[in-house]
Every structure is written in structure tokens, then in C-alpha cells.
Amino acid sequence: MxxxxxxxxxxxxxxxxxxxxxxxxxxxxxxxxxxxxxxxxxxxxxxxxxxxxxxxxxxxxxxxxxxxxxxxxxxxxxxxxxxxxxxxxxxxxxxxxxxxxxxxxxxxPAGMDFETGAALVLTYCTSLHALRDCGHLQAGETLVVLGAAGGVGIAAIEIGKAMGARVIAAASSDDKLELCKRVGADDTVNYSTENLKDRINELTAGKGADVVYDPVGGPYTEPALRALAWHGRLLVIGFAAGDIPKIPLNLALLKERSIVGVYWGDSTKHDPAGHLANLHQLHAWFAAGTIRPxxxxxxxxxxxxxxxxxxxxxxxxxxxxxxxxx
Ligand SMILES: NC(=O)c1ccc[n+]([C@@H]2O[C@H](COP(=O)([O-])OP(=O)(O)OC[C@H]3O[C@@H](n4cnc5c(N)ncnc54)[C@H](OP(=O)(O)O)[C@@H]3O)[C@@H](O)[C@H]2O)c1
Missing domain, CATH: 3.90.180.10 (Medium-chain alcohol dehydrogenases, catalytic domain)
Structure with missing residues (x-):
């Protein structure tokens, strides 16, 4: 073969x-x-x-x-x-x-083709585990997704919406942001042309976001962290930009913000029952048409x-x- x-x-x-x-x-x-x-x-x-x-x-x-x-x-x-x-x-x-x-x-699952099946589990399980188990995202909260048009990013938009959040998608081109809008993002930030922190503050009337989902790292993490509200949570997913940011910890202290690591692969070993529950949730959302890779x-x-x-x-x-x- x-x-x-x-x-x-x-x-x-x-x-x-x-x-x-x-x-x-x-x-x-x-x-x-x-x-x-x-x-x-x-x-x-x-x-x-x-x-x-x-x-x-x-x-x-x-x-x-x-x-x-x-x-x-x-x-x-x-x-x-x-x-x-x-x-x-x-x-x-x-x-x-x-x-x-x-x-x-x-x-x-019944009704799912092979392509969708292959594209579902890793990204959607990562994003559900991040937003629900690690970020404790609540309905009505504001979620910012960085690298939002990528694999885990699109999953985070759809799951954020399914959990009742307002979702702000951030990405590097208008073309990518158009896709984010199509899958449900409420608002967008083009971080190639707009100031990420200022735009999030503008979109949240100065309050800041409740949760930032960050699979990108590099130069984007610190401005996104600075745009987190009181008790905001930064979810550390990955470093697609290459650099692992070094963050001044006073940014956590000042607004009692949390920086939360997410490692879906290992989390399934530590909490197999939680993983199974998340898979059932994803199947139910797929059957209902709520998520579509x-x-x-x-x-x-x-x-x-x-x-x-x-x-x-x-x-x-x-x-x-x-x-x-x-
Ligand atoms: N923690 C976990 O459990 C877990 C699980 C799965 C994946 N991950 C990590 O999550 C990250 C994203 O994975 P993915 O499969 O969603 O990747 P992906 O589809 O390529 O999305 C990553 C996004 O990062 C942005 N980006 C910014 N600078 C980049 C650069 N220099 N090179 C490439 N992309 C860049 C791109 O969006 P813009 O062009 O819009 O900036 C891209 O769409 C990876 O670091 C991966 O290792 C972590």
C-alpha cells in the first residue's frame, strides 16, 4: 500500500x-x-x-x-x-x-460523510474542551477567537455560538473573516489592518472580552490579553505564529485574569468520561445542524x-x- x-x-x-x-x-x-x-x-x-x-x-x-x-x-x-x-x-x-x-x-455517525468525519474530532473536541472545561464560557459572555478561520478557530466560533456566547472572530484577511461571518461570528477584527486590543475594546464598549481563544501566539497574545475584562480567561491553545509569547504577569493580576493552558490530547487520558460526554455533545450538535465542519x-x-x-x-x-x- x-x-x-x-x-x-x-x-x-x-x-x-x-x-x-x-x-x-x-x-x-x-x-x-x-x-x-x-x-x-x-x-x-x-x-x-x-x-x-x-x-x-x-x-x-x-x-x-x-x-x-x-x-x-x-x-x-x-x-x-x-x-x-x-x-x-x-x-x-x-x-x-x-x-x-x-x-x-x-x-x-449516521448522515456524516467520510470527509466531515475526518475533519470533526480533533478540532471540535479541542475547542469544546477548551471553551467548556477550561474556559467555563457562559451564555451571554463575549468570546474572542484568534486565527478564527483556521481548523480549531472555525470550531471555536461554532461552539461558542452553540454555547450562547457573542463571538468576535479575529484573523489576518477580510477573505478569512468572511468565512468566519458565514459560520456565525457576530463581529470581526482584521488584525493585519486593525489594532487588536483597541478594536476588541471598541466592540465591547470598553468592558473587554470574557474569554480569548488563542491558537496563534506570537504578537497577538499580549494585545488580546490586555483586552480581557475583569475575571477574563485567556485559553492557550497553540503557537501557529511560531513564537511562544512571554507575558508580563501584572496583566493577570490587574483584572484577576486567568491564563489557562489547554492540551486536549492528554486531557482525554485524565478525564475519559468528560471526553466521551463532549463527543456525545458534538454528535448531538451535528445531528441538529448546529455545527458543520x-x-x-x-x-x-x-x-x-x-x-x-x-x-x-x-x-x-x-x-x-x-x-x-x-
Ligand atoms: N492545545 C491543544 O490541545 C491543541 C489541539 C489542536 C491544535 N492545537 C494547536 O492549535 C494551533 C492551530 O491549529 P489548526 O490545526 O487550527 O491550524 P490552522 O488551521 O493552520 O490555523 C492556525 C491559524 O493561525 C494563524 N497564523 C498566524 N500566524 C501564522 C503563521 N506564521 N503560520 C501559520 N498560521 C498562522 C492563521 O490565521 P491568520 O492568517 O488569520 O492569522 C491560521 O489560520 C496549532 O498551533 C496547533 O498545534 C492545539
């Missing part, structure tokens, strides 16, 4: 497509024919050796997939060949076939490295997916 291979940490251009043997599932694993594999920012970091997880080389990137079960290990009880599933695999997804742990696999582009497996380069180069709106078997 064909797979995208990272032979050495380094430039995304160095990724190659190779024919490798089909993997064999362990006792609690499934072998899945991959129908769609979503591209996430950590894929770009991982192949460059810049992510907190550094898989042994060589490896195939691709963290979340949907597809059809081909075979199951001896101890797998709830899945069988032919089932349509979604799986969080961490790596291995940009391939015709992929192994998944049964514990991290779920049935593809935006898949803006498809790539063949041969072009998977281009897809990873595109997300690294700030060119993606919503989610993009690789379709290895079409």
Missing part, C-alpha cells in the same frame, strides 16, 4: 510517497482503509521535528482519519470488517491503510505533502483533507 513517509525530520518538501507493506493490527487494534485524512497544524510541526511528539523515524504523518474497517485484532469486540469509522491515530493517516487503537475509534479543499495522497505545506504557510481556510483511496 502507498503511504506518505517522513524519513528524516526536516523540510516538508522532503516527504516522499512509498509502497510499504500493509500494517498488521495488534490485539486491540483495527486495520482501516483510509477514505479521508484531515490535515492539522501539528502534522506540519511533527514532520519538521518541532512538535512535542517526535515519532521514531521513518513514520507516516496524519493524525485523524475516517474509513472502512478491513480487519480487527483478536480482542476487539465492538467493530468488525466493513464498519464505517472515525479514528484518532496520532500518525499514520496519510496512507491507503492505517492502524487505529479500538479505544480511539468511533462509528461514523468546513472542508475547503481536497488533495490526493500524491499531493499530501502540498497539503501539509499549505497549512504551514497560513493558506488554509477551515479544514483540508487528503483522500488516499480516490
Amino acid at each position: 502507498k503511504a506518505l513517509i517522513c524519513e528524516a525530520y526536516g523540510p516538508i518538501d522532503n516527504l516522499v510517497i512509498k509502497d510499504i507493506p500493509s500494517p498488521v493490527p495488534g490485539a486491540r487494534q483495527l486495520l482501516i482503509e483510509v477514505r479521508a485524512a484531515a490535515v492539522n497544524f501539528p502534522d506540519a510541526l511533527m514532520v519538521q521535528g518541532l512538535y512535542q511528539v517526535k515519532p521514531p523515524l521513518p513514520f507516516t504523518p496524519g493524525a485523524e482519519i475516517s474509513g472502512i474497517v478491513k480487519a480487527v485484532g483478536a480482542e476487539v469486540k465492538h467493530f468488525k470488517a466493513g464498519d464505517r469509522v472515525i479514528a484518532i491515530v496520532g500518525q499514520g493517516g496519510f496512507a491507503e491503510e492505517c492502524l487505529a487503537d479500538a479505544a480511539k475509534t468511533m462509528s461514523l 468546513v472542508v475547503s479543499e481536497h488533495f490526493s495522497l500524491a499531493a499530501a505533502a502540498d497539503a501539509i505545506a499549505k497549512i504551514a504557510n497560513r493558506q488554509v481556510k477551515g479544514k483540508i483533507v487528503v483522500l488516499p483511496n480516490t
